[in-house]
Amino acid sequence: MQKIANSPEAMAALMEIGKILQDSGINMTRKPSMFEMMKLASNMEFRAAANKVAEEFKKAGVELNSESMMQMFGNSPLTGPKK
Numbered sequence: 001m002q003k004i005a006n007s008p009e010a011m012a013a014l015m016e017i018g019k020i021l022q023d024s025g026i027n028m029t030r031k032p033s034m035f036e037m038m039k040l041a042s043n044m045e046f047r048a049a050a051n052k053v054a055e056e057f058k059k060a061g062v063e064l065n066s067e068s069m070m071q072m073f074g075n076s077p078l079t080g081p082k083k
Helices: 008-023 034-041 044-059 066-073
Strands: none
16 A cells, blocks of 8 residues: 555556546445446546556556455445455
8 A cells, every 4th residue: 555655656546446436426335236237347538547547557566466456445334344
């Protein structure tokens, strides 16, 4: 998480994807429905922002895998409770 915090580009990419999620009406306080996930998958702006996040994370030295996602999001609606 520190590597992301130290990368202004990665933070900006996260802020942008958060804005897109909010503008798309996605409620991030709960796990997205299958319909919401399909809606996002078909959204070109979201896909571009997701690619940008992945690119900036890689530049910051953060590997995107299920383990790193669990560490970043912990007990969020997207990842579920920590085990």
